[in-house]
Amino acid sequence: MLFQSTVLACKMNDKSSIWVHVPMTRSSIIEEGQLYALGFRFHHAVNDVAVLNLWLRDSESKVPNFSTHNVGVGAFVVNTQHQILCVRELRKNYMPWKTPTGTSELGESIEDAAIREVFEETGIRTKFHSILGFRQTHGMAHGRSDLYFVCRLDPIEEQDDNGNFVIPTPCAQACEIEIAEWVPFDDYKRMVDGEGSQKGHPMMSHVVHAYEMGRMIEKKVVESVVPGRPPNDVYFPR
Amino acid sequence: MLFQSTVLACKMNDKSSIWVHVPMTRSSIIEEGQLYALGFRFHHAVNDVAVLNLWLRDSESKVPNFSTHNVGVGAFVVNTQHQILCVRELRKNYMPWKTPTGTSELGESIEDAAIREVFEETGIRTKFHSILGFRQTHGMAHGRSDLYFVCRLDPIEEQDDNGNFVIPTPCAQACEIEIAEWVPFDDYKRMVDGEGSQKGHPMMSHVVHAYEMGRMIEKKVVESVVPGRPPNDVYFPR
Numbered sequence: 478m479l480f481q482s483t484v485l486a487c488k489m490n491d492k493s494s495i496w497v498h499v500p501m502t503r504s505s506i507i508e509e510g511q512l513y514a515l516g517f518r519f520h521h522a523v524n525d526v527a528v529l530n531l532w533l534r535d536s537e538s539k540v541p542n543f544s545t546h547n548v549g550v551g552a553f554v555v556n557t558q559h560q561i562l563c564v565r566e567l568r569k570n571y572m573p574w575k576t577p578t579g580t581s582e583l584g585e586s587i588e589d590a591a592i593r594e595v596f597e598e599t600g601i602r603t604k605f606h607s608i609l610g611f612r613q614t615h616g617m618a619h620g621r622s623d624l625y626f627v628c629r630l631d632p633i634e635e636q637d638d639n640g641n642f643v644i645p646t647p648c649a650q651a652c653e654i655e656i657a658e659w660v661p662f663d664d665y666k667r668m669v670d671g672e673g674s675q676k677g678h679p680m681m682s683h684v685v686h687a688y689e690m691g692r693m694i695e696k697k698v699v700e701s702v703v704p705g706r707p708p709n710d711v712y713f714p715r
Numbered sequence: 716m717l718f719q720s721t722v723l724a725c726k727m728n729d730k731s732s733i734w735v736h737v738p739m740t741r742s743s744i745i746e747e748g749q750l751y752a753l754g755f756r757f758h759h760a761v762n763d764v765a766v767l768n769l770w771l772r773d774s775e776s777k778v779p780n781f782s783t784h785n786v787g788v789g790a791f792v793v794n795t796q797h798q799i800l801c802v803r804e805l806r807k808n809y810m811p812w813k814t815p816t817g818t819s820e821l822g823e824s825i826e827d828a829a830i831r832e833v834f835e836e837t838g839i840r841t842k843f844h845s846i847l848g849f850r851q852t853h854g855m856a857h858g859r860s861d862l863y864f865v866c867r868l869d870p871i872e873e874q875d876d877n878g879n880f881v882i883p884t885p886c887a888q889a890c891e892i893e894i895a896e897w898v899p900f901d902d903y904k905r906m907v908d909g910e911g912s913q914k915g916h917p918m919m920s921h922v923v924h925a926y927e928m929g930r931m932i933e934k935k936v937v938e939s940v941v942p943g944r945p946p947n948d949v950y951f952p953r
Contacts, residue, residue, distance in 0.1 A: 512739060519739070522757035523757055526757070527760050542820075544782040545785055548784055583783045608952075612950070613824065613947070616822070619761075692953060709850050713922075715930060715952065
């Protein structure tokens with residue numbers, strides 16, 4: 478009983494917990510080593526390795542969660558002609574128009590994720606301006622939670638020979654997007670405000686209000702107080 | 716070869732992916748079923764179950780991440796005598812004082828997590844006011860990312876017979892906190908601003924500035940547009 482003696486030895490040495498990393502190709506050891514009966518549980522598993530932990534103290538485990546949230550992004554892109562960039566997804570949607578959205582990848586910044594998703598879905602290149610609001614939702618896929626940030630992005634517009642801004646033409650992404658279009662801002666506003674027979678979108682209605690009032694959450698980059706850490710992305714209301 | 720025929724059958728039926736849920740006590744099946752060789756990889760594992768996925772299409776996998784982030788909270792609690800609630804942790808810290816902090820539990824709201832951590836660390840009861848700023852950090856434990864929200868909380872102060880507010884006395888949590896104290900706000904500000912020989916805390920210096928300017932990110936609760944979902948917590952700059 479390899480693990481039983483390990484557990485005993487660690488307890489005698491006043492260790493607080495034991496970690497076991499098990500590759501997929503050696504997974505029988507979890508069953509054969511009776512890790513479940515010894516009290517080990519999965520902490521997480523990624524790619525081809527599962528990681529188990531056993532808390533050795535009488536107190537509640539102080540081993541932090543693996544992770545609880547995903548980060549989603551939405552893009553609020555308004556051009557110099559007071560039009561907002563919208564898409565209609567191929568999978569049926571409850572709205573005639575929505576703003577481009579997506580999920581941030583591990584290690585990606587909020588603004589990079591928003592810029593990437595807009596480019597993937599519409600071909601439009603943008604620059605980050607600010608965050609207009611965010612939402613927390615629990616009970617998503619696999620019981621995880623979601624934080625969703627709406628980013629105000631400025632489209633990159635070229636100027637023609639006469640100095641007029643040229644609005645770039647959206648191009649719908651194959652596979653996911655049926656159509657990508659600049660929609661008159663007031664049409665979008667009426668839709669999310671739920672005017673007429675439309676259902677409305679309470680969150681986006683607040684976002685439109687924040688945008689029209691010039692409210693924003695700005696990004697700054699500050700030095701970390703933890704030695705050796707790179708600078709931090711921080712966000713403040715303004 | 717149970718799994719090989721399953722994979723074939725799913726491909727023939729144009730399925731996009733296969734999920735396999737394996738309890739710890741049956742983990743040998745991962746090794747014996749040669750799931751690694753068939754291309755399965757761990758999607759996640761929680762408690763006593765590991766979940767594996769195989770993407771069956773030629774395209775890049777569209778199975779979303781399990782989760783990428785944890786959510787941390789900090790509490791900015793200022794009383795009616797212009798003092799801020801601070802703690803000194805038992806584990807050595809780089810600052811003489813810090814504001815109470817912690818990690819939100821799965822399914823917990825940002826403000827509930829902040830209120831809970833303040834009560835656990837200092838015994839002080841508070842009400843949520845607003846969010847003063849947040850930070851994103853990558854490359855934390857197990858390669859996950861962290862979103863850390865600084866919440867402005869108001870301490871609950873009783874009034875005495877003469878109508879004067881009675882400031883509640885902090886009580887340091889055993890095990891983790893050496894001392895919990897109301898610190899003059901200006902002393903805290905000088906510390907985070909890095910005045911004199913102090914190193915300062917660039918993020919908290921910005922938070923102090925946002926607080927002094929009366930800036931905030933407000934919480935609202937709005938109806939979800941997804942049928943059957945409970946209302947959403949949303950946050951907007953004001």
